[in-house]
Amino acid sequence: MSVTPTKPDGSIVALKTKKRPTAKDTRADSGDPRPVEHIRARFPSGGRGRPWQDVPEDDWLDWQWQQRNRVTSLEMLEKVIDLTDEERDAFEASHAQFHMGITPYYASLMDPEDPNCPIRLQSVPQKGELLVLPTDLEDPLAEERDMPVPGITHRYPDRVLFYITHNCPVYCRHCTRKRKVSDPTSAAAKKQIEEGLAYIESHPEIRDIVISGGDPLSLSDERLDYILGRLRAIPHVEIFRLGTRNLVTLPQRVTDDFVAMLRKHHPVFVNTHFNHPKELTEEAFEACRKLADAGCVLGNQMVLLKGVNDDPKVVKELNHKLLMARVRPYYIYQCDLSQGISHFRTPVEKGLEIIEALRGHTSGLAVPHYVVDAPGGGGKIPLLPEYVVRKEGKKLILRNYENKEFVYEEP
Ligand SMILES: *Cc1c(COP(=O)(O)O)cnc(C)c1O
Numbered sequence: 001m002s003v004t005p006t007k008p009d010g011s012i013v014a015l016k017t018k019k020r021p022t023a024k025d026t027r028a029d030s031g032d033p034r035p036v037e038h039i040r041a042r043f044p045s046g047g048r049g050r051p052w053q054d055v056p057e058d059d060w061l062d063w064q065w066q067q068r069n070r071v072t073s074l075e076m077l078e079k080v081i082d083l084t085d086e087e088r089d090a091f092e093a094s095h096a097q098f099h100m101g102i103t104p105y106y107a108s109l110m111d112p113e114d115p116n117c118p119i120r121l122q123s124v125p126q127k128g129e130l131l132v133l134p135t136d137l138e139d140p141l142a143e144e145r146d147m148p149v150p151g152i153t154h155r156y157p158d159r160v161l162f163y164i165t166h167n168c169p170v171y172c173r174h175c176t177r178k179r180k181v182s183d184p185t186s187a188a189a190k191k192q193i194e195e196g197l198a199y200i201e202s203h204p205e206i207r208d209i210v211i212s213g214g215d216p217l218s219l220s221d222e223r224l225d226y227i228l229g230r231l232r233a234i235p236h237v238e239i240f241r242l243g244t245r246n247l248v249t250l251p252q253r254v255t256d257d258f259v260a261m262l263r264k265h266h267p268v269f270v271n272t273h274f275n276h277p278k279e280l281t282e283e284a285f286e287a288c289r290k291l292a293d294a295g296c297v298l299g300n301q302m303v304l305l306k307g308v309n310d311d312p313k314v315v316k317e318l319n320h321k322l323l324m325a326r327v328r329p330y331y332i333y334q335c336d337l338s339q340g341i342s343h344f345r346t347p348v349e350k351g352l353e354i355i356e357a358l359r360g361h362t363s364g365l366a367v368p369h370y371v372v373d374a375p376g377g378g379g380k381i382p383l384l385p386e387y388v389v390r391k392e393g394k395k396l397i398l399r400n401y402e403n404k405e406f407v408y409e410e411p
């Protein structure tokens with residue numbers, strides 16, 4: 001059992017008893033061969049924002065220091081970037097509903113002078129959040145309705161979503177689960193996790209567990225080890241996936257101890273959430289490298305966001321960088337109907353245009369599935385540009401990525 005002091009939701013209070021990681025631990029060579037320099041050179045360090053120039057390296061690389069020093073107030077944010085009046089107003093008006101929280105690492109990726117910086121749009125409150133359209137929904141994916149026990153969404157026959165915390169290092173402004181995330185009263189209690197485990201144990205049809213939140217990596221290694229160990233002991237559980245944005249917002253969390261813990265529980269899949277090539281820094285690359293070297297299979301789930309990545313060139317660059325970091329682009333999500341994110345929504349046409357611009361033009365490995373998570377709990381529905389031009393009897397007229405037509409004779 002865990003000896004780490006935990007909050008009721010199982011997240012750690014502080015690891016005072018443990019030696020904190022030093023620069024050497026987090027940068028240390030685990031003995032795995034390093035990617036060549038010209039690949040690494042594509043991933044420049046995220047650097048340090050204005051307020052953190054003199055922070056000792058050991059603090060900066062310590063994920064708990066990063067957690068403790070998150071930017072949560074307007075006063076602190078003013079020190080990081082040149083705020084616009086609009087951002088200031090949006091902060092004041094949105095604060096009570098959905099807190100702001102940004103790790104110093106992620107805040108350092110923001111362009112202090114550009115209000116349209118893609119990192120800034122994802123983490124600093126915007127005016128658009130205050131607008132709730134009549135078509136917006138509080139629980140757009142009906143995740144609550146499909147909950148047989150609190151904390152488990154069982155929608156598909158053979159797999160479940162398992163929420164184990166509601167904390168995240170950075171509160172993404174486009175978050176689908178705004179209603180829960182950053183709300184301390186919705187924290188998944190230990191009892192709830194036990195009930196979720198019991199549900200999975202008693203349902204032999206469940207072979208795949210999507211471990212989600214919040215961000216599961218908000219829990220301590222000890223707590224995660226316990227949960228993964230319990231899941232691994234269930235004979236019908238074949239795989240699980242950790243859905244985490246820590247690789248993006250707090251890559252320091254991926255310590256050598258953490259990956260050593262994961263190694264015990266293979267096969268482990270890690271699905272992360274990079275939205276823009278700027279997020280693929282040296283630090284993020286290192287976190288991906290450690291996980292991949294530890295044998296995890298990495299996938300990325302991008303959310304299509306207006307002003308951030310609604311541009312085929314940006315997505316292509318993102319996906320090429322992901323592949324170099326050994327992360328396979330898995331999904332592009334159409335922005336859902338959560339409240340207060342309408343300013344991020346693009347037409348579905350945009351998603352189709354992106355897929356069209358990728359397929360054939362670059363590695364198939366760089367082409368994810370574009371999906372709409374159907375409002376009302378219909379699940380993920382894939383959308384593709386139309387490649388069937390017409391049918392003439394048994395002749396199927398198809399077009400390729402260059403819009404050239406080809407005939408396939410059906411049997
Ligand atoms: C996304 C999701 C899954 C996993 O779906 P895959 O297509 O297998 O990645 C499972 N359950 C729920 C409720 C989901 O939303």
Ligand code: SF4
Binds near residue numbers: 171174214215
């Ligand atoms: S990491 Fe995921 S759950 Fe957490 S705020 Fe961002 S989108 Fe929401």
